[in-house]
Each structure stands twice: as structure tokens, then as C-alpha cells.
Amino acid sequence: MDMQELVAPFSRLLQDICSPAAVREVERGESQAAMWQAFEDSGFLDALVDEEAGGAGLSLAEAAPLIALLGYNAVPLPVGDTMIARALFARKGDQMPQGPIVLAGGATFTPFARVARHVLAGSPEDPILVGSHESCPPAPSLRPLAAVLRALLISGAADRVMELTTAFANERSQFGKPIGKQQAVQQQLAILAEQAVAARIAAGIGARGGLYPQAAIAAIAKHGASCAAVRISAIAHAVHGAIGISEEFDLQLLTRRLHEWRLADGSESYWAGVLGAARTSAGPMASADFIRFAQGAAAEKQVGAVS
Amino acid sequence: MRVFEDLVLSSLPAEDEALRPEIRALIADTISQLPTDVRARSWQGFDAAFSRKLGRAGFVGLSLPKEYGGAGRGPFTRFVIVEELLSAGAPVAGHWIADRQSGPLILHFGTEEQRQFYLPRIASGEALFCIGMSEPGSGSDLASVRTRAEPQDDSGWLLNGQKIWTTNALHSDYMIALVRTSGSSTDRQQGLSQVIVDLKLPGVSVRPIVDLTGDAHFAEVFFEDVRLAPDALVGEEGQGWRQVTAELAFERSGPERIYSSVVLLDAWTRHVEEQARKDEATVRLLGGLTARLAVLREMSLAVTARLAAGESPVVEASLMKDLGTSFEQDVPELVGDDLASHPDEPIAAELHRALLYVTQIAPSFSLRGGTREILRGIIARGLGLR
Ligand SMILES: Cc1cc2nc3c(=O)[nH]c(=O)nc-3n(C[C@H](O)[C@H](O)[C@H](O)COP(=O)(O)OP(=O)(O)OC[C@H]3O[C@@H](n4cnc5c(N)ncnc54)[C@H](O)[C@@H]3O)c2cc1C
Numbered sequence: 001m002d003m004q005e006l007v008a009p010f011s012r013l014l015q016d017i018c019s020p021a022a023v024r025e026v027e028r029g030e031s032q033a034a035m036w037q038a039f040e041d042s043g044f045l046d047a048l049v050d051e052e053a054g055g056a057g058l059s060l061a062e063a064a065p066l067i068a069l070l071g072y073n074a075v076p077l078p079v080g081d082t083m084i085a086r087a088l089f090a091r092k093g094d095q096m097p098q099g100p101i102v103l104a105g106g107a108t109f110t111p112f113a114r115v116a117r118h119v120l121a122g123s124p125e126d127p128i129l130v131g132s133h134e135s136c137p138p139a140p141s142l143r144p145l146a147a148v149l150r151a152l153l154i155s156g157a158a159d160r161v162m163e164l165t166t167a168f169a170n171e172r173s174q175f176g177k178p179i180g181k182q183q184a185v186q187q188q189l190a191i192l193a194e195q196a197v198a199a200r201i202a203a204g205i206g207a208r209g210g211l212y213p214q215a216a217i218a219a220i221a222k223h224g225a226s227c228a229a230v231r232i233s234a235i236a237h238a239v240h241g242a243i244g245i246s247e248e249f250d251l252q253l254l255t256r257r258l259h260e261w262r263l264a265d266g267s268e269s270y271w272a273g274v275l276g277a278a279r280t281s282a283g284p285m286a287s288a289d290f291i292r293f294a295q296g297a298a299a300e301k302q303v304g305a306v307s
Numbered sequence: 308m309r310v311f312e313d314l315v316l317s318s319l320p321a322e323d324e325a326l327r328p329e330i331r332a333l334i335a336d337t338i339s340q341l342p343t344d345v346r347a348r349s350w351q352g353f354d355a356a357f358s359r360k361l362g363r364a365g366f367v368g369l370s371l372p373k374e375y376g377g378a379g380r381g382p383f384t385r386f387v388i389v390e391e392l393l394s395a396g397a398p399v400a401g402h403w404i405a406d407r408q409s410g411p412l413i414l415h416f417g418t419e420e421q422r423q424f425y426l427p428r429i430a431s432g433e434a435l436f437c438i439g440m441s442e443p444g445s446g447s448d449l450a451s452v453r454t455r456a457e458p459q460d461d462s463g464w465l466l467n468g469q470k471i472w473t474t475n476a477l478h479s480d481y482m483i484a485l486v487r488t489s490g491s492s493t494d495r496q497q498g499l500s501q502v503i504v505d506l507k508l509p510g511v512s513v514r515p516i517v518d519l520t521g522d523a524h525f526a527e528v529f530f531e532d533v534r535l536a537p538d539a540l541v542g543e544e545g546q547g548w549r550q551v552t553a554e555l556a557f558e559r560s561g562p563e564r565i566y567s568s569v570v571l572l573d574a575w576t577r578h579v580e581e582q583a584r585k586d587e588a589t590v591r592l593l594g595g596l597t598a599r600l601a602v603l604r605e606m607s608l609a610v611t612a613r614l615a616a617g618e619s620p621v622v623e624a625s626l627m628k629d630l631g632t633s634f635e636q637d638v639p640e641l642v643g644d645d646l647a648s649h650p651d652e653p654i655a656a657e658l659h660r661a662l663l664y665v666t667q668i669a670p671s672f673s674l675r676g677g678t679r680e681i682l683r684g685i686i687a688r689g690l691g692l693r
Contacts, residue, residue, distance in 0.1 A: 061316075068309075159309045166690050186687035193686055194630045196310050201609065202602045204316040223598035269591055276594025284580055286573050288394040288566070291601045 006047075006056070007065050013042055014073040020250045026076040032115055036100060039079055046096075048087035048211070055090065064152055064207040068200070071156025071261075074253040078102045078112035080149050085120045087211060088127040097129055105143035105265035111150070111257075124212050144218030146265040148206035151225035154261045155203040157254045158196040158232050164251055165192060165236045172241075185239060192235045199228035205295070216294040219275035226268040229258040311689070314623055316605060317612035323380070323387045330388055333364055334395045344660035346396025347570040350403070350563065351524045351668075353478055355435065358401030362432020367402045368410050375414070376427030382614040386562055386607070393566035394573075400475055400524070405429045408557050409436035409483050412501070416542030416550050421503075425481075438558075439470040439484030439504070439528060440551065446472075447681050449485065450495040450548065456486045456502050456535060464488075464502060464540070466510075466533040474675075476513045476526035481505055485551055488544050499547030502539045509533070520667050553619045558676050560610040560624035564631035565603040567672050568638035571665045572596060574658045575642045582652060592645055596638065603631050622689035625682040632672040632679070639666040 017038045026032045039045055047063050049055020058066075067080045078100050085101040099117030104110045113119070113132065122128035123141035166189060169180030179185050206213060206221025213221075233255040237244045244251045266274070279290050337357050338346060345352065361367050369384045371377025378384070385406070392399050410429045413421055428434035445451045454468025470476075470484060482504045490498030504511065510533035515523040542550045579589050610627050613620035643662055646654055673679040687693055 162310045166692065169692060180687075180692040183684070186692050187680065187683045189690060189692060190626075190629070190683035190686035193310050193690060194626050197314055197626060198602055198606065198630060200309065201314070201316065201605045205601065205605055208316065219594065220598045220601040223595065224602040227599075268595070272591040272595035272598060273587060274594065275598050276590035276592070279576075279593055279597055280580070280585065280590060284577060286394050287569055287576070287597060287600055288390055288604070290597060291604055294601070 003062060003065060006058075007069070010042075010044055010066050011069055013038070013044070014069055014075065018073045018075050020074070020253060023074050023076045023253055026115065032077060032100075036077060039077070039082075045079070045082055046086055046090075048083050049090040049096075050087070053090040055087070060084075060148070060210050061204070061207045064204060067149065067152040067207075068156030068159070068203070071153035071158075071254075071257065072160045074157065074160075074250075074257055076112075076115065078116055080153060081112065081116075081120070081146075084145065084149060084211065085118075085127065085129075088120070088124055091211075092125075092127060094127075101129070102132070103142055103146040103149060103265075104139060105146035107138045109260070109263040109265075111260050111264050143265050144209075144213045144215050145211060147218045147222035147271065148203070148209065148213050150261040150264050151199070151203035151206050151221040154225040154229045154258060155196075155200040157257050157261070158199045158228060161232055161236045161251070161254050161258070162192055162196045164254070165189065165239050168240055179239070188235050188239060192232055192239075195228040195232050195235075199225045199232070202228070208295075214294070215274050216278045219271040219278070220294070222266060223268045223271040223275065226262040226271070229262040230268075233258045311623055311626065313613060313618075313620075314606065314609040314626075315612075317608050319383055319387060319608065323384045326384065326387050327391060329364075330366055330391045331395075333361065333366070334391060334397050338395055338397050341396065342660075343396075343570065343574045343655075343657040344664050347568075347574075347661040347664050348522070349393050349396045349399055349570060350567055351400055351474075351522060352396075352398025353400040353475060353524070354398035355401045355432075355478065357398055358435070359432040361402065362430060367406050367432045368426065368430030371410055371414060371426050371430055375422055376430035377410075378430075382611045383608075386611050389562050390566065390604075393563060394569055396570040401435055401478065402429075402432050404438055404475065404479075405434060405436040407561060407563075408438065408554050409481070411557055412483065412550065412554050413503075413541060415553065416501075416546075418538065420538060421541065425503075434481060435475065435479045437473050437475045437479040437482045437506075439473055439476075439482040441472045442469060443471050447678055449551065450499070451492045452485055452487060452499065453492055454484065454486045454530065456488050456500065456539075458488065459534075462537040464535040464537075466502070466504065466530045466535055468530050470528040470530075472516070472525045473513075473528050474525045476506065476528050477515055477523070479506060482528065483541060485547055488540075488547075496548040498545055499551075500544050501541045501547045501550055502535055503541055504530070504533065504535065504539065508535075518668075518671075520664055552621060555677065556614070556619045556621045556624045559628040559682075560607070560614060560620060562604065562607045562611075564628045564676075565600060565607055565634060567632075567635040568665050568669070569600075571642060571661050572600075572638050574661055575646070578646075578654060578658055584649075589645070592641060596634075596641065599634050599637075603627070603634055607631065622685055625677070625685040625689075628676065629673070629679055629682045629686070635672045636669045639669050 046055035051057035081103045082101045101118045102112050102116040116132045118129040121130050121139045202224025209217035369378040369380045373379040456464040456466045488500040510531045512529045514527045517523045
């Protein structure tokens with residue numbers, strides 16, 4: 001399938017229904033029903049559902065650009081979460097649940113919990129739904145998948161922040177020229193670009209792991225995206241000066257999410273610990289070998305043994 | 308719109324992955340006796356015999372076409388070979404520059420005669436090249452080079468000037484030099500050309516420069532009335548800048564920009580395993596460095612895919628090099644902090660020496676091949692800011 005055929009209409013849909021004004025309304029607690037209905041009607045919620053079960057049958061890697069667009073547009077509802085939850089239920093052969101669902105990979109820092117109808121618990125192989133107001137035990141086996149989702153959302157928001165910040169640097173003049181002509185600012189924006197690309201590549205590694213990602217793959221994805229989220233947010237605000245701090249300026253819709261998604265489902269240190277543990281238990285292996293091994297390359301005789 | 312949208316996940320073709328056992332066996336043969344601190348010098352490790360052995364086994368100039376002695380394979384093949392060599396800490400300096408830059412440059416811009424003469428020698432590991440770009444007055448500002456090649460009546464060239472920081476000039480057969488062939492340094496990018504200088508020609512002298520680790524890998528090279536034949540010119544007269552830019556995309560994009568400290572990282576990893584250190588700080592440090600390397604490797608593969616598609620990903624290569632060298636520099640900092648924060652733990656002398664070596668040489672990672680600030684300037688231009 002030509003992904004462009006899906007990405008362009010999805011992008012238009014998001015621009016229509018998730019304008020910054022609409023995002024703020026939902027955040028203020030006004031009704032989300034219209035926005036949610038538009039997602040239901042679009043059919044995109046079933047993008048990851050297998051074709052036999054009536055979905056579009058995309059793999060997580062194929063759907064990655066769609067999920068990134070949710071981050072790019074600061075969508076205030078758990079659309080990516082719901083896409084994943086529906087796919088998991090369809091695979092299990094269960095009735096498709098209605099309404100917004102969130103994946104909760106931890107006991108706190110669950111994004112979109114306030115606007116969800118259900119919380120997904122259990123495991124990717126055996127998902128169960130809990131009412132959003134019931135107390136929900138953390139579901140560690142869902143955490144890798146949830147972390148990959150957050151990494152994808154971060155990568156999309158990072159792209160938008162990059163775009164807003166370069167545009168701002170080209171418009172805002174001080175000392176008689178656009179601040180983007182100042183070398184100090186250019187150097188900061190170069191780092192921002194590097195981090196945005198790193199977040200995207202990291203998230204892509206995660207998405208390649210599919211709906212049942214190994215912990216090591218999720219760790220690479222979420223560690224990379226979370227590290228990037230922190231730096232991207234800091235640089236974007238520094239370049240924007242005071243205006244970036246104001247509520248009415250759109251930057252904060254994105255940078256708030258960058259921080260929120262960084263904290264959700266395990267931060268960079270948490271995932272560094274997971275990957276370190278995986279590496280330790282894999283036995284002595286050169287870094288390059290472990291990286292290939294963790295991503296599924298056949299374990300081969302390793303180079304590191306020459307010491 | 309996504310930033311640098313073309314940088315997307317890619318994967319190594321199976322036929323390239325399949326090369327690993329063979330190259331591993333060859334490497335193991337060579338380096339199993341080398342101590343860690345010698346292996347940590349990989350990039351700088353010069354061993355002409357090893358380079359020739361690699362060449363004979365068909366592992367140099369793999370991406371050159373078969374009719375010129377190459378294997379007719381692509382940048383992905385080189386990725387696998389480089390990854391194996393650096394991961395093991397093999398001495399690559401001998402053939403390194405010819406394999407990565409000079410070969411592709413001659414292939415793209417050289418005449419048919421030049422290709423037939425140089426490329427088979429490069430592929431067999433016989434012709435070793437160095438890069439003559441920097442001069443005492445021209446480091447970051449390459450367009451200001453003053454070394455001149457004056458056209459002569461017999462249509463040859465008369466070369467005068469000086470190059471500096473030329474890695475491996477002492478051991479190389481040829482230098483590809485960026486020189487001024489017309490105009491003056493105020494003409495900037497206009498009037499620059501690339502010439503191949505046989506370093507045995509009369510008038511060429513090479514003086515080693517000792518670096519802060521006590522090694523002497525780079526050198527000053529002086530040209531006094533050196534007579535170059537007409538066919539010393541690579542590519543077109545006056546097109547040197549365009550050619551150098553393309554060459555720098557090769558220089559900056561490879562996996563060598565993420566693996567400079569990997570021997571130290573791996574030696575430290577073995578050390579903590581041997582010590583059975585499983586505390587949270589150690590495990591996180593190990594995991595964090597591994598996770599960063601995994602993303603960088605994927606990014607380097609993404610840039611390699613652009614090269615494989617026949618593009619010249621100058622901006623993307625800069626982006627990846629800057630991130631990669633930052634990681635390479637963080638390794639000795641973090642590993643050093645870790646080891647020294649366990650003062651009661653004995654460490655092997657080799658690991659200790661490797662740490663000191665990499666710590667001292669680490670600043671060079673973000674200098675060689677273009678400094679961090681210059682690369683970020685290139686990225687900023689790519690973002691439309693300049
Ligand atoms: C180990 C090693 C091997 C090398 N091998 C080779 C080789 O084989 N062949 C070769 O030709 N060269 C080689 N070099 C030289 C290398 O390419 C140069 O060191 C590099 O391009 C920087 O030039 P410079 O050292 O003259 O520093 P300078 O250009 O003097 O720069 C000094 C500092 O000023 C900054 N700076 C300069 N201009 C600007 C600007 N416009 N904006 C912002 N900051 C700026 C730089 O980023 C740097 O931090 C090697 C260098 C090293 C360290």
C-alpha cells in the first residue's frame with residue numbers, strides 16, 4: 001500500500017479537527033465528543049486492525065507516520081493508544097471496545113488518562129479493559145509497547161517544534177536582522193535538528209518491533225526519544241524567548257507533551273536500566289554485536305573475545 | 308514536513324551481512340595478540356601488511372566496479388566491513404582514506420586512464436592515499452588554501468606550498484591535494500582544483516608531527532617546485548570545491564563516526580562483567596551508552612542508504628557526524644568517571660592505558676573531517692537559516 005495515500009488525508013483530517021483552538025478546548029475540559037466522533041468516522045482508529053477483522057491491516061512500522069502526526073498536531077486524545085488497543089483486541093478475537101482507550105504502562109504519568117473511557121491492562125497478548133475510574137494495577141508487560149507509542153508521538157511533536165522554531169528564528173529580528181542569522185542561534189537549531197532526527201530514528205527502531213516489541217527494542221526507542229524530548233524542548237524555548245512561555249503561543253502545546261511523553265511509560269534512565277540488564281544477561285558481547293542481536297540479528301560468534 | 312525526511316530506517320542487505328564470518332576470521336588472525344590500548348587506536352593504527360592482506364582478500368575498494376578491481380558492491384558492503392574492523396580495533400589507517408574517499412573520488416571525477424591506473428591498486432591495498440586539504444592558514448576555511456599548482460607550457464603543473472595535519476602522509480604513496488590553480492585566495496571557491504601528488508616526486512618533503520599521546524600519525528608536507536604531469540589533475544580545473552564537497556560527504560557519513568571509542572566501551576563492559584557489578588548506576592550507564600550507539604548506528608545506516616542511492620548527503624552526513632562524535636567523546640568521559648568512582652576496584656593495565664589514550668585523543672574526534680561548529684553551520688544552512 002502506498003503510505004502517502006493514507007498520510008496525506010490523515011494529515012488533512014488532523015488539521016481540520018485538531019486546530020490549536022480545538023486542542024485547547026479539549027484541554028479545558030469542554031466536550032471532546034465531536035473530535036472523537038470524527039476519529040471514529042474516519043476509520044483510522046482501525047488502521048492497525050487486521051484486514052480480516054475489518055481494519056487497514058497496517059503494521060506498526062507502516063502506521064508510524066500516522067502516529068507521529070498525532071504528536072505533530074498535539075492531538076489531545078489517546079488516538080494512538082486506541083489504535084493499538086483495537087488491534088490487540090481484534091487479534092484476540094474480542095469485541096471491539098468503543099470510546100477512547102489509554103495504554104497505562106505505569107502507575108502514574110499516564111497521558112490522556114483524564115479523557116479516556118477505558119484503560120488497557122493485561123498484556124499485548126491478553127489485553128483486558130478496566131474502567132478509567134477503577135483503580136488500575138500497573139501492567140509492566142504492556143510497558144514496552146506503550147513506550148514505543150510514546151516514542152513515536154515524541155518524534156512527531158519534535159518535528160513540529162523544529163518547524164515552529166526555525167520559522168520563528170527566520171521571522172524574529174533583533175539587532176537589525178533575523179535571530180536565525182546569529183551563529184549562536186544557528187548552532188542551537190542544528191542541535192535541535194539532530195535531536196529531532198535522532199528521536200525519529202529511535203522511534204522507528206521501536207516501531208519495527210511491531211505490536212509485541214522486545215523490551216530491548218522498546219528501550220532503544222524510548223531512551224532515545226526521551227533524551228531528545230528534553231533537549232528539544234529546552235532549545236525551542238530558549239530560541240523563542242519570552243513569547244514561548246505564554247499560554248496562548250502554540251509552542252507550549254507541543255513542549256508540554258514532549259515532557260509528558262518523556263515521563264510516561266519509563267523515562268530514559270528507566271529504559272537504560274532495562275537495556276543494560278538485557279545486555280548483562282546476554283553474556284559477553286561486543287557493543288555492535290549486542291545491538292544487532294537485540295534487534296534480531298542471529299547471534300554470531302563475537303569479536304569481543306579477543307582481549 | 309519532517310526534518311531531513313529522507314533519513315529513514317533502512318536495513319543491511321543479506322549478502323552484506325553474510326560477509327561477517329569471513330572478515331571476522333581474517334581480523335581475528337591479525338589482532339588476537341594486540342592489547343586493548345593498541346586496538347583502541349584502530350583509526351590510527353597503520354599496518355600496511357594488514358591493509359594488503361585485506362586488499363588481497365577483496366575487502367578494500369569493495370564499492371568500486373569490477374572492471375577496476377573492485378567488487379562492484381555498494382556503500383552497505385563497506386558499512387559491514389568498517390563495522391567489523393572498528394569493532395575489533397583492527398589497524399585500518401593504511402587503506403582507510405583510499406577506500407573511503409580517494410577511490411570514490413577518482414571513480415566519479417577521474418579520467419578513464421586515472422581509473423585504470425589507480426583503482427585496481429587501491430582495491431588491492433597497494434596504493435595508499437592521504438588527504439591534503441588543511442594548511443597552516445586554512446583549517447575550517449578551506450576556500451582560503453594558498454598551495455598553488457601553476458599550469459606549465461607542457462600542460463603539466465608546478466606545485467608550491469604546504470599542507471598540514473595530513474594523516475598518514477609519512478606512509479602514503481599519494482596525496483589528493485586541494486590547491487589553487489587560478490585566481491587568488493580572495494576568489495574563495497573559484498579557481499580551486501584537486502591534484503594527485505605522488506609523494507616520491509622530487510620537491511616533496513614530509514615532516515611528522517607528534518601528537519599529545521606520543522604518536523606521530525599526521526604530518527606537515529612541503530612542496531617546492533614539484534613538477535606534476537598533466538594527468539595529475541583530478542576532475543575539472545576550477546571544480547575543486549564542488550568535488551571536495553562531494554568527497555566530504557563520504558568522509559563524514561560512515562560508521563567510523565560512531566565507533567572511534569567502541570574498543571574502550573567494550574573493554575569497560577567486559578570489566579564490569581568480570582567484576583560482576585550489577586548495581587543500578589552501572590547497569591544504566593551500560594544500557595544508556597548501548598541505546599545511544601544503537602540509534603546512531605541506525606542513523607549511519609540511513610545516511611549510507613542515501614549514498615547507496617547515488618546521492619551526496621552532505622547535510623545528513625554532517626548531522627550524523629556531529630551526533631556520532633559527541634557520543635564518541637562521551638564514552639571516555641563516562642567510562643573514566645565510572646572506573647575512577649570505584650577506587651578500590653583493580654583494573655587491568657591495558658584497560659587503564661586504553662582509557663588514558665582515548666581520553667587524550669577524544670578532542671580530535673570532533674575536529675578531523677570538519678569541526679563541530681562548521682558541521683552545525685552546514686546543518687543550519689540545510690535548515691534554510693543561512
Ligand atoms: C587527528 C586529526 C587528523 C587530521 N587529518 C587531516 C588530514 O588527513 N588531512 C587534512 O587536510 N586535514 C586533517 N586534519 C585537519 C582538520 O581537518 C582540521 O583540524 C579542521 O578542519 C579544523 O581546522 P583547524 O585545526 O585549522 O582549526 P580552525 O579552523 O583554526 O578552528 C579552531 C576553532 O575555531 C572554530 N571556528 C573556525 N571557524 C569558525 C566559524 N566560521 N564559525 C564558528 N567556529 C569557527 C572551529 O570550529 C574550532 O573550534 C586532521 C585533524 C586532526 C585533529
